[in-house]
Amino acid sequence: METTNELVQMRVRTIDEAINTWKLLDNLTFDQVLADDEKMDILMGDSQDFKLILEEINEPHRLMLGIINPDQADLLDRAIEDPEEIDATLPYQTVKFMKNLGFTVEKAVVTDRVEMTHRTILTLRKEDGTVMEMPLTLFDALVVAMVAKAPFYVREELLKVERPDFAQSVPNAKIVLLRMMPLRALKREMDMAVRQEDYEYAEMIKREIATRKVDEEEEEEDNEEID
Structure with missing residues (x-):
């Protein structure tokens, strides 16, 4: 495994639609879609996000x-x-x-994740050894690294996946994805999981939604106390 101070080198594996609109709507009539605001949002492209899957270059390919x-x-x-x-x-x-x-681009490193956003640092080095660090989005850092032919790393602890005992058959990729998806997308993901009879995954989504709601309520209470 290629690591540098607990950094793991990654590459882009796939770029896929996060939600397949037509699979979600395929058993509904057009009138049923029109009568449901959430389904209309999906049809009009509200959920057309893509999931970017990065893969560890060497074994175990996390x-x-x-x-x-x-x-x-x-x-x-x-x-x-x-x-x-x-x-x-x-x-x-x-x-x-x-x-x-x-300056030359030395490397890009995903340092941590705040809520649903990966924070990435681009390291630049001058011939005299001067170093400059630039914070970028995950996407911008990836493209810059590709253009500059520089390595792209992620801190190893961000690759660890915690799973509940009841969901041993749920793939790691699904677990990571649902923890990154916005709340409204989670509700749609739940709908798909139930349709596909993927009940372990559906239960994970249900618990994730409940956790998010508790976090939101606690944040609102903290804000009220500050005011």
């Missing part, structure tokens, strides 16, 4: 998941195929600008 929008998914896909093709984009121009200043 996974990390992120959520990106369709435009980001398209750009990232093109960056994987040919980084030079995206020369008009901000990540590409960032790398070019840094090179003009004498």
